[in-house]
Amino acid sequence: xxxxxxxxxxxxxxxxxxxxxxxxxxxxxxxxxxxxxxxxxxxxxxxxxxxxxxxxxxxxxxxxxxxxxxxxxxxxxxxxxxxxxxxxxxxxxxxxxxxxxxxxxxxxxxxxxxxxxxxxxxxxxxxxxxxxxxxxxxxxxxxxxxxxxxxxxxxxxxxxxxxxxxxxxxxxxxxxxxxxxxxxxxxxxxxxxxxxxxxxxxxxxxxxxxxxxxxxxxxxxxxxxxxxxxxxxxxxxxxxxxxxxxxxxxxxxxxxx
Numbered sequence: 001x002x003x004x005x006x007x008x009x010x011x012x013x014x015x016x017x018x019x020x021x022x023x024x025x026x027x028x029x030x031x032x033x034x035x036x037x038x039x040x041x042x043x044x045x046x047x048x049x050x051x052x053x054x055x056x057x058x059x060x061x062x063x064x065x066x067x068x069x070x071x072x073x074x075x076x077x078x079x080x081x082x083x084x085x086x087x088x089x090x091x092x093x094x095x096x097x098x099x100x101x102x103x104x105x106x107x108x109x110x111x112x113x114x115x116x117x118x119x120x121x122x123x124x125x126x127x128x129x130x131x132x133x134x135x136x137x138x139x140x141x142x143x144x145x146x147x148x149x150x151x152x153x154x155x156x157x158x159x160x161x162x163x164x165x166x167x168x169x170x171x172x173x174x175x176x177x178x179x180x181x182x183x184x185x186x187x188x189x190x191x192x193x194x195x196x197x198x199x200x201x202x203x204x205x206x207x208x209x210x211x212x213x214x215x216x217x218x219x220x221x222x223x224x225x226x227x228x229x230x231x232x233x234x235x236x237x238x239x240x241x242x243x244x245x246x247x248x249x250x251x252x253x254x255x256x257x
Contacts, residue, residue: 028068031077032087033059039087040065050080050202079202085133085161091120115139122182126158126175131166133199135159139183154185158194164201172196 031054032043040056044067047054052073059066069077081087097117105113119137126135136159142152156179162168176192186192 028055029071029074031067031069031074031081033066034061034064035059035067035087036090037065039090040067042088043067043081043086046080046084046086047077050076052077052080076202079200083133083163083199083202085127085199088127089134091124092117111141115141118183122179125178126160129168129171131163131168132160133163134161137179141183141185153188153191154183155191156180156183156186156193158192160194160196161199162196164198166198169196 032039035043044054044056047067047069052069054067054069054077056065056067058064097113097120119139122137122139123135126132126137129135138157140155142154158175158179160168160175172194175194176189179192180186180189
């Protein structure tokens with residue numbers, strides 16, 4: 001049994017309103033929060049260049065910035081950022097490492113702070129090389145003989161995570177020389193080992209196709225709006241039906257021919 005013709009436009013309006021309300025409830029999700037502005041801008045640049053619609057705003061904690069994308073773009077966005085080593089790690093500066101909290105420090109603490117700061121300074125320098133996603137430097141400084149005897153030479157190992165297609169491997173000698181000249185007691189370039197690893201590249205293009213919207217991705221506000229629209233339209237339909245039912249029907253014409 002077909003419904004009255006006047007109900008069809010209202011039914012279409014109800015469906016459209018519900019769809020709009022549900023879509024409005026699908027808010028963006030945060031990729032990273034509490035970022036420095038430079039970090040957030042680097043993320044925005046990488047995502048927009050990869051075709052991911054992203055936006056930047058203050059973090060809810062009021063500490064730093066937050067980068068958000070649509071829930072459907074979240075997996076691809078994470079792949080894009082991982083392939084570029086973003087957000088870049090925040091390295092402690094030499095002054096931060098050597099900041100003393102007490103009145104005196106032991107020789108072991110002083111040496112540990114020195115090695116840690118030197119490793120981070122060199123890692124930060126190598127991370128700025130073109131094609132380098134991330135760099136790690138590990139330094140071994142042997143204990144000096146207080147009596148002036150022979151001691152072992154210093155050594156260092158470097159791990160470079162490079163972008164696909166990058167030519168960082170061609171600069172292995174430059175990397176070894178940089179480390180040798182930066183580490184005390186490291187006079188032999190052969191005591192510096194460098195290993196390379198290529199990070200996994202993201203898909204060449206952004207995945208296409210509609211992604212079903214899960215109920216968990218709909219905000220409570222969106223669900224409330226949708227429910228309110230449905231109730232309101234239901235009341236309108238009911239009121240309109242009563243109004244039509246209350247209208248007097250025209251009297252049937254009688255043919256007297």
